[in-house]
Amino acid sequence: MTAPALLLEGLAFAEAPRWHDGALWFSDFFLQQVLRVDAQGHAQVMTQVPNQPSGLGWAPDGRLLVVSMLDHKLLRLDPGGLVTVADLAAFATGPCNDMVVDARGGAYIGNFGFDLFSEPVERRSAVLVYVSPEGVPRVAAEGLEFPNGAVITPDGRTLIVAETYGRRLTAFRIGANGSLNDRRVWADLGKIAPDGICLDAEGAVWVASPRTNEFIRVLEGGAITDRIACEQQAIACALGGADGRRLFMVGGKVRPREPSLADRAGGITWVDVAVPAAADPS
Numbered sequence: 001m002t003a004p005a006l007l008l009e010g011l012a013f014a015e016a017p018r019w020h021d022g023a024l025w026f027s028d029f030f031l032q033q034v035l036r037v038d039a040q041g042h043a044q045v046m047t048q049v050p051n052q053p054s055g056l057g058w059a060p061d062g063r064l065l066v067v068s069m070l071d072h073k074l075l076r077l078d079p080g081g082l083v084t085v086a087d088l089a090a091f092a093t094g095p096c097n098d099m100v101v102d103a104r105g106g107a108y109i110g111n112f113g114f115d116l117f118s119e120p121v122e123r124r125s126a127v128l129v130y131v132s133p134e135g136v137p138r139v140a141a142e143g144l145e146f147p148n149g150a151v152i153t154p155d156g157r158t159l160i161v162a163e164t165y166g167r168r169l170t171a172f173r174i175g176a177n178g179s180l181n182d183r184r185v186w187a188d189l190g191k192i193a194p195d196g197i198c199l200d201a202e203g204a205v206w207v208a209s210p211r212t213n214e215f216i217r218v219l220e221g222g223a224i225t226d227r228i229a230c231e232q233q234a235i236a237c238a239l240g241g242a243d244g245r246r247l248f249m250v251g252g253k254v255r256p257r258e259p260s261l262a263d264r265a266g267g268i269t270w271v272d273v274a275v276p277a278a279a280d281p282s
Contacts, residue, residue, distance in 0.1 A: 004228070004269040007041050007248065011266035014250045015196065016056045016067075016098055019240020019277070024248050024268070026236075027053035027066070034066055037268070039241070047077050055099025057107060059133075067109055069095040074107055074131050086131045091139060093124060098196065098236075100150040100159065103281050105133040106178045108140060108159060110147030123165065130178045140180045141172060149197035149236060151205065152281040160186050160205060162194035169194060169205060169218065187222040196236025196250065199278040206247060208234040215249050217273075228271060235266075244276030 012030035019025075023036045029052045037043040047053075052069040059065055064077040065085065072089040073096075075082045085107075088096055094112030101107045113126030128147050130140035141147075145166035152159050152174070159172045159180060169187040172180035187205070195208040204225065205218050210233040217226040232251035240246055252266035 002272045004271050007268045007270050008037050009267035010264045012264050013252050014266050015236050017238035017248050017250055018056050019238050054097045057101030059105045067096050067099050072096050085135045086137045091129045098149050107131045148195055151199040154279040156281040162197050164193050167193050187218050198238050200275040201278050202275050206237050208236050239277030245272050246270050247273045
C-alpha cells in the first residue's frame, strides 16, 4: 500500500465520493455543489444544489441522481437542469443523506432520523426509503440507527448499509421489486461508528470512521484487515482509478449546520490498495 497522497483540498464538507466515467464525483454540503475531479486534481462544478447535496448515483441512461438533504428530495440532472424525481418529506424525520442506486435506477436513500445539531439531541431511528425507477418512494426498511453509506453487491442481491449510531454494518436481501428482506448484522464494529463505505472485489467493505480518524477494511463478521490513519475525521471513501485499486479518502470535520465557509479545511487523499473495486451491481 502506498503512502497517502493529496488529490484536492479547500473543501467545506465533502461527502458521497463516487468513481464514475474516469473521474471522482462528490458532494460538498456547505458549498452546495456536486463536483467532479480528475486524476490530476482538476475540479469542475457539475451542478449547484441549494438545499445541500449528499448521496450520488446515476440512472441507467447516465443522468446524475443526487439527494437534496434539507428539502428531502431526490433530484435528477437533466439537460435543462435539476428536476425532482421524488419528494421524501413524508418519510424522512431528519435531513436526507447517502444513497446507493441499483442497476434498474432504483435508489435507496437514508436520513438522519433527527436533528443532529439540536440541543439536546433527541436521537430517533430512521427508515431507508426506496425510490423506484418510476420515481415512486416507499419505506424499504425501518428502525435503522442513522442509516448512512450503502453498497449493493455485484450480483444485485444484497444491500449493505452503515448504521452510524448502531456501530454496525447491516445487510438485507434485495427482492425483485426492490424490497429489503432478511435483515442481519453483516459486521458488528464495536466502538467504530461507520460513515461512508465502499465495496471491493473480494467482498470486503472499506469504512470511514470519523470518531477514530481512520479508514478500515472489514470482512463479513467484523474482522479488520487494514487500517489507514487520517489527519482529519474520516468521512467517506470510494474505490476507483484506472484499475479500480485507488482508494479515495474524504476527510473533514463534522460541524454545525451553517459553518463559516472561511474554514475550508476538508480534502481528499488517496492510496493504492491491493484489491480493486467490486463490479457495479447487475
